[in-house]
Amino acid sequence: MRTQSRDTRPEAEKVLVSLLRNATTAQRISRVRSLSATAMQLSRRAIMRANPDLDEREVNLKCIYYYYGPELAERLREYMKGNSL
Incomplete structure (x- = not known):
């Protein structure tokens, strides 16, 4: 398998892909919601600092x-x- 990330070791990427594949739909949605919330918080903080x-x-x-x-x-x-x- 060719790695998708230059800064991730192939073994680590295989583990991450396996975790995503084995996650339930609810777990995947939860991760997406968490990532979205984090991105919005960081964006808001950047706006406030600027x-x-x-x-x-x-x-x-x-x-x-x-x-x-x-x-x-x-x-x-x-x-x-x-x-x-």
């Missing part, structure tokens, strides 16, 4: 901007203005 002047609301809007695009972020901003959120 923009220390932003309050929580603006950080949330920046996250929406990066995750879903400027159109949705602006629509949400306008909605929040109209509903005092």
Whole structure:
């Protein structure tokens, strides 16, 4: 088997692939959810570090901007203005 990662030893990769293959659907979904949550937390932290002047609301809007695009972020901003959120 040819390794997929340059920084992973072939033996270690075989073990990782075996663990994924033997995992239940629920376990796989749990891992995906965990990885997604971690990626979002790291992204949020990076936004906060790059923009220390932003309050929580603006950080949330920046996250929406990066995750879903400027159109949705602006629509949400306008909605929040109209509903005092």
